[in-house]
Amino acid sequence: MFDKVIFHIDVNSAYLSWEAVYRLQHVGGHVDLREQVCAVGGDAAMRHGIILAKSLPAKRFGIHTGESILEARQKCPQLMIVPPNYGLYEQSSAAFMNILKEYSPEVEQYSIDEAFMDMTGTRGLWGPPRMAAERIRQEISGRLGFTVNVGVSSNKLLAKMASDFKKPDRVHTLFPEEIPEKMWPLPVADLFFVGRATAKKLHTMGIFTIGELARQDPELIKYHLKKHGEVIWAFANGMDVSPVLPEPPANKGYGNSTTIAFDVTDAGTARLVLLSLAEMVAARLRSDGVCAGVVSVTVKYDDLKSVSHQRTLPEGTNITSELFGHAGRLFDELWDGRPIRHLGIHTGRISRASGVRQISFADPVDYEKLGRLDAMVDAVRDRYGRDAMMRASFARREKVRSGSRGDGPASGMYGKPGNGAAKIQNLEHMAGGVSREKWTVDYTKVPVE
Numbered sequence: 001m002f003d004k005v006i007f008h009i010d011v012n013s014a015y016l017s018w019e020a021v022y023r024l025q026h027v028g029g030h031v032d033l034r035e036q037v038c039a040v041g042g043d044a045a046m047r048h049g050i051i052l053a054k055s056l057p058a059k060r061f062g063i064h065t066g067e068s069i070l071e072a073r074q075k076c077p078q079l080m081i082v083p084p085n086y087g088l089y090e091q092s093s094a095a096f097m098n099i100l101k102e103y104s105p106e107v108e109q110y111s112i113d114e115a116f117m118d119m120t121g122t123r124g125l126w127g128p129p130r131m132a133a134e135r136i137r138q139e140i141s142g143r144l145g146f147t148v149n150v151g152v153s154s155n156k157l158l159a160k161m162a163s164d165f166k167k168p169d170r171v172h173t174l175f176p177e178e179i180p181e182k183m184w185p186l187p188v189a190d191l192f193f194v195g196r197a198t199a200k201k202l203h204t205m206g207i208f209t210i211g212e213l214a215r216q217d218p219e220l221i222k223y224h225l226k227k228h229g230e231v232i233w234a235f236a237n238g239m240d241v242s243p244v245l246p247e248p249p250a251n252k253g254y255g256n257s258t259t260i261a262f263d264v265t266d267a268g269t270a271r272l273v274l275l276s277l278a279e280m281v282a283a284r285l286r287s288d289g290v291c292a293g294v295v296s297v298t299v300k301y302d303d304l305k306s307v308s309h310q311r312t313l314p315e316g317t318n319i320t321s322e323l324f325g326h327a328g329r330l331f332d333e334l335w336d337g338r339p340i341r342h343l344g345i346h347t348g349r350i351s352r353a354s355g356v357r358q359i360s361f362a363d364p365v366d367y368e369k370l371g372r373l374d375a376m377v378d379a380v381r382d383r384y385g386r387d388a389m390m391r392a393s394f395a396r397r398e399k400v401r402s403g404s405r406g407d408g409p410a411s412g413m414y415g416k417p418g419n420g421a422a423k424i425q426n427l428e429h430m431a432g433g434v435s436r437e438k439w440t441v442d443y444t445k446v447p448v449e
């Protein structure tokens with residue numbers, strides 16, 4: 001059989017490392033945050049701020065990502081907390097991904113600080129897998145100043161498990177023949193896709209290690225844990241057939257995607273996210289005076305799976321509502337009801353906008369009018385800022401945010417946001433994801449040692 005070579009590359013303490021490198025290289029800092037008892041925390045001023053990343057010294061105090069700043073400070077009163085800087089993370093992430101793309105065209109960005117690479121057939125260029133992985137690891141730390149772990153195997157699951165072995169700055173292999181020795185002794189909670197609740201259930205069944213799960217009767221696991229049981233049993237045995245899915249090259253089209261801060265479980269919220277993405281993509285098409293002839297939507301689930309779907313449009317467009325309409329239909333065809341982690345809209349077959357469009361009696365939409373509407377919205381936003389105009393479905397959410405009650409669920413073509421109303425407050429009406437206050441850090445106000 002022809003074996004694949006798959007890498008999983010994971011930045012060590014990404015947010016903290018990126019902040020540390022930035023302070024050392026660009027703000028004149030002398031202290032390496034990675035060597036301090038330090039964490040990146042969301043909104044230290046707010047009581048419910050959480051730890052987003054921590055240094056290894058902070059980890060030794062038992063500080064976890066995701067716990068509240070309050071809890072972390074109880075464990076370690078001297079903990080130094082630095083604010084998040086998502087703009088910096090995006091830049092660091094892009095530089096990191098660009099290096100990976102020099103080694104293989106098949107790079108799938110899995111999150112802001114993680115990627116899978118299909119390195120099959122690159123031996124002639126970069127040598128055997130381990131050597132190639134070492135080279136990538138060294139090049140990233142040499143050129144960018146932060147460290148990564150590289151997991152090497154023949155599928156995504158095993159590569160991801162391998163990159164999580166001892167950190168930082170290491171290459172680990174986990175080939176199928178190494179599973180019994182390297183993976184099976186680990187606690188079952190360490191298996192990818194086994195959350196706290198599942199681990200608890202497995203414990204009551206007397207399953208404590210990955211090996212114990214692997215050797216169980218799959219029917220029994222399936223009986224207790226349904227479909228999810230089948231998946232984790234296969235994972236415990238190192239089985240995973242999902243391919244590395246590179247995003248379409250950015251220069252060939254205009255696209256936008258976002259990793260959502262919470263799991264989206266209803267179509268209404270997903271549509272709201274798609275709308276915010278469509279707003280941004282369409283505005284960029286218009287500002288460059290071009291139209292897109294192909295639209296695709298990508299949905300990533302909270303396992304390794306990612307699906308996408310595209311359609312060719314009868315006529316090129318840069319109209320927000322039209323782009324969103326196509327994206328919404330593609331989404332409906334794609335989504336299987338599972339929690340969504342990441343959504344993207346990409347466009348292709350870019351052509352100059354002619355402003356002329358064939359009028360069809362079968363399609364009685366006044367595109368010219370919609371085009372004028374978009375042009376007006378662009379003009380207002382140019383002059384008064386992005387937030388000067390937003391869709392009603394987001395405006396209602398603004399009302400919720402500001403404390404007054406909204407008057408019933410938003411409806412109409414953009415659909416109803418579901419039960420995640422409180423979470424929806426965190427969505428941006430353009431682009432989506434991260435609030436703009438967190439986008440940049442004013443280093444004149446943040447003490448840098």
Ligand SMILES: [Mg+2]
Nearest residue numbers: 010011012113
């Ligand atoms: Mg990481």
